[in-house]
Amino acid sequence: MPRTLRALALAALAALAPLLAACGEEGAAAPAPTEDRVLAVHGAHAGTGGAHAASAHGAYAAPVSARAEVASAAHHAVHGEALPAGELPGTSLFHLASAWTDHRGRSFALPELRGRPSVFVMFYGDCTTACPLLVKAAQDIEAALPEDLREEVGFVMVTFATEADTPEKLRAYAAAKGLDRENWRWLVGSPLQTRQLAALLGVQYRDLGNGMFAHSNVVTVLDREGVPLARIEGLGADPGPAVGALLRAF
């Protein structure tokens, strides 16, 4: 390889220093919705003059202007009334408002989850190694919750396989696992919205073109307003942080 070429490449790599600097500094290169980032966002609120206050259920930190709305949403959820259509926080994933199709063929949009905490997993039906473990991770989280809260959490399982995983197939998949239930939504969407959601969740995937997908394994917990509270990457991870985040969200 010519020396000059190598030198040019090194110069250009230096220009990428902000990205490369993240080596060995976990998470810094990936401003995906991690707990740290969420906390940082809340910190910024405090810095700009919004005093923190706990919601009716404890640890949800939000600016005063949003607090009343959150508390009110909790109240409405408990009493089964219609939710107020207040403004979502800027970091809410519910800004992705396009319609998906669920395992019963119903249209479903993420903002319908407002008012209840949720757990998001991206997977696909023909995946035999990692995905059953991801689904199990979500089940474990549900099982670890106090019994009266289990039905209150929305479990949202979204497929990478926008062609292969039809609603019928998703329903069969869910039923085989005993998870064709009201608080479990198995969703399929367009290639664009699937990629959008993956970008929001910090999930990497690649269609290998042979019916298989390479993908990262991520379980994300969102609060009642769709803001990420916890992000657990990798299989066989301790469900503790996710359960803790859900308890804080109530």
Add this chain to the structure above:
Amino acid sequence: MTRLAATLLALAALAALSGAGAEAAEPAPSAMVQVPGGEVALLFPVEGEDLVTVAPFAIDATPVTNAQFLAFVRAHPEWARGAVPRVFAGEAYLAHWGEDGGLGTADPDAPVTNVSWFAAAAYCEARGARLPTEAEWELVARAGERLTDGYLEPGYRERVLALVTGRAAVPGPVGRGEVNAYGVRDMHGLVWEWVFDVGAAMNTADSRAVGDRRLLLLCGGGSTGASDTSDYAAFLRYAFRSGLSGDYAGGGLGFRCAS
């Protein structure tokens, strides 16, 4: 049938002309170039994915400009700076434009930068198009001046690397830079560009692997799996892309659409 299509095309052209007359300075979208498709070796192939087959597609001849993106924002005010939710675009979103929501001192004909992936994807969708996939983009980027496989052309790697490292801090107008064998311009010399499959960069097929692959890709060890370690410009592109999240907006990063 052909005659009908031709008539319809002529009518559409007339309508476009009269539309342009009614409202001045509404920039047309970029002209698109047909690419016959082919096979492309991604720099970091996943196991069993040595060559990716790309179907025929069309791609913008030039990157999307400030003026074109402004027309989109005017038609879709939810994508204006200040209106767009933080989750879709970071602080730098359109930071080089004027305070009033216009272009300010930004060159209307320069590629729009400081756009997040979400905004770029929304622009293309509004045009009835989409962002090019990484494989499509790489297939086009791989073209030399005269051959669609630039690797067969003497000096290709050096030329591309010189274009990438010689970029101006503030990019100039589109359409005046290098033109490749497909007739596509400015693939290397102006800005980095978003692709559809943001977050597809993975250098291991083992989906059971724990941890963050992006770090592996960037940090030395990842390059041992690269398909052509002599193509430094490609290495830079993949390294840059692998560190991006969808809300990132930066000065050297733009996009073009495909369909």
